[in-house]
Amino acid sequence: MAVDSASVATDGEAVPTSPTARTLAYLAVVPGWIAAGVLTIAFSLGVTVPPRYRWIPLAVSVLVIGFPHGAVDHLLVARVRTGTGRTRALTRVGIGYAVLGGGYALAWFLVPRVAVVAFLLLTVVHWGTGDLYPLIGIVGVDHLGSSTARIATAAVRGAVPILVPLVAFPDRFLAVVSLLLDPFLETSPAWLDALVGVRARAAIAVAVGVVILVTLACGARSAVAADSASRSDTVTTDTTTDAAPPNGTTATGTDAGSPRPSDAIVRPRTAVGGWLLDASETLLLCAFFLAVPPVLAVGTYFCLWHSLRHVGRLLALDERSSADLAAGRIGRPLWRFARDAAPLTAGGLLVVVGLFLAVPRRPGTPVESIAVYLVAIAVLTLPHTAIVAWADRQQGFGW
Numbered sequence: 395m396a397v398d399s400a401s402v403a404t405d406g407e408a409v410p411t412s413p414t415a416r417t418l419a420y421l422a423v424v425p426g427w428i429a430a431g432v433l434t435i436a437f438s439l440g441v442t443v444p445p446r447y448r449w450i451p452l453a454v455s456v457l458v459i460g461f462p463h464g465a466v467d468h469l470l471v472a473r474v475r476t477g478t479g480r481t482r483a484l485t486r487v488g489i490g491y492a493v494l495g496g497g498y499a500l501a502w503f504l505v506p507r508v509a510v511v512a513f514l515l516l517t518v519v520h521w522g523t524g525d526l527y528p529l530i531g532i533v534g535v536d537h538l539g540s541s542t543a544r545i546a547t548a549a550v551r552g553a554v555p556i557l558v559p560l561v562a563f564p565d566r567f568l569a570v571v572s573l574l575l576d577p578f579l580e581t582s583p584a585w586l587d588a589l590v591g592v593r594a595r596a597a598i599a600v601a602v603g604v605v606i607l608v609t610l611a612c613g614a615r616s617a618v619a620a621d622s623a624s625r626s627d628t629v630t631t632d633t634t635t636d637a638a639p640p641n642g643t644t645a646t647g648t649d650a651g652s653p654r655p656s657d658a659i660v661r662p663r664t665a666v667g668g669w670l671l672d673a674s675e676t677l678l679l680c681a682f683f684l685a686v687p688p689v690l691a692v693g694t695y696f697c698l699w700h701s702l703r704h705v706g707r708l709l710a711l712d713e714r715s716s717a718d719l720a721a722g723r724i725g726r727p728l729w730r731f732a733r734d735a736a737p738l739t740a741g742g743l744l745v746v747v748g749l750f751l752a753v754p755r756r757p758g759t760p761v762e763s764i765a766v767y768l769v770a771i772a773v774l775t776l777p778h779t780a781i782v783a784w785a786d787r788q789q790g791f792g793w
């Protein structure tokens with residue numbers, strides 16, 4: 395597989411080798427497909443889950459995969475920039491968390507309405523860009539070479555988990571946003587009702603639909619162009635087509651004229667195959683968030699889609715784990731992750747407890763407590779997003 399220098403971490407490859415990618419796909423990508431697929435089918439067939447049980451995935455995420463996936467940001471930094479020692483990385487990451495997280499925490503107390511909207515936007519950005527690495531690095535798609543394609547795909551992947559629930563389940567969306575504001579405000583703001591009104595929802599539905607269609611159509615065009623360039627066995631220098639990587643920074647790519655081996659479910663043989671995988675995931679996510687009640691859907695997505703994919707990325711960057719993965723072993727890498735994430739997961743829990751004690755209106759029920767936990771996630775997600783964005787740029791998965 396060709397990986398040019400701009401896409402390679404300081405030491406080692408940004409894109410995992412084929413055997414590693416195959417195990418990574420089973421570990422980090424397939425569970426999300428299964429969870430989303432099974433829940434979509436179950437709820438489409440009329441299965442119901444009592445409202446309070448829908449919070450289970452979010453509650454579980456405190457200790458399993460979800461919350462811990464951000465607790466290893468210092469290792470991400472140290473592994474992406476191999477010259478940086480763990481202690482130095484920890485200090486830098488600690489300062490970033492204190493400044494950005496501290497500032498944003500203050501915003502929740504001072505301007506909670508602004509903070510909650512910022513959280514939704516931040517989630518769109520973070521979850522959206524979070525899907526670029528797995529698509530390019532693990533699945534190995536070829537149609538996301540240009541920054542326009544990456545921005546559009548990130549926008550689609552980020553918008554679906556937040557805006558589809560808003561369109562499909564406005565009352566529940568409203569209830570959760572109010573729950574997030576409850577610890578800080580007496581009454582929820584009136585504009586929230588306007589946001590979930592029929593007109594706003596119709597406009598959002600149309601906008602999301604159009605962006606998805608245009609993004610997928612442009613991706614298809616790039617994929618077809620990449621495949622025909624590959625078939626014609628000539629190196630294309632035509633910068634007017636999206637198939638040509640921008641500034642030579644694509645992190646993936648089928649070398650013109652050298653068809654690469656396919657690896658079962660990953661590294662599709664053709665660019666069109668990669669696009670099909672991307673499009674199928676996008677449609678699966680749309681169906682999932684349309685069919686499954688939002689609290690259950692968002693919690694499941696957070697653990698088994700977003701966070702698991704990020705854990706996979708971290709494992710691929712670790713030499714020992716990557717060797718284990720290449721040999722088809724997943725137990726030891728996962729155990730290493732659990733051990734690495736434990737100390738700062740505990741540290742993050744102190745933030746949750748601190749918020750609990752500091753909010754003006756103390757939560758009284760388990761669900762209200764989970765809402766405070768979500769605010770803590772918001773606070774920690776701002777520095778986490780900044781660090782992951784930095785890693786994306788370093789590794790060549792940025793926009």
Ligand SMILES: CC1=C(/C=C/C(C)=C/C=C/C(C)=C/C=O)C(C)(C)CCC1
Pocket residue numbers: 513514516517520555556559566567570571688689692693696700771772775
């Ligand atoms: C729970 C929930 C919502 C919001 C969840 C958010 C915004 C979660 C963000 C988590 C992050 C950013 C985790 C870190 O990666 C909605 C969509 C308002 C409505 C439905 C239920």
Ligand SMILES: [Fe+2]
Pocket residue numbers: 463464520524700701704778
């Ligand atoms: Fe994340």
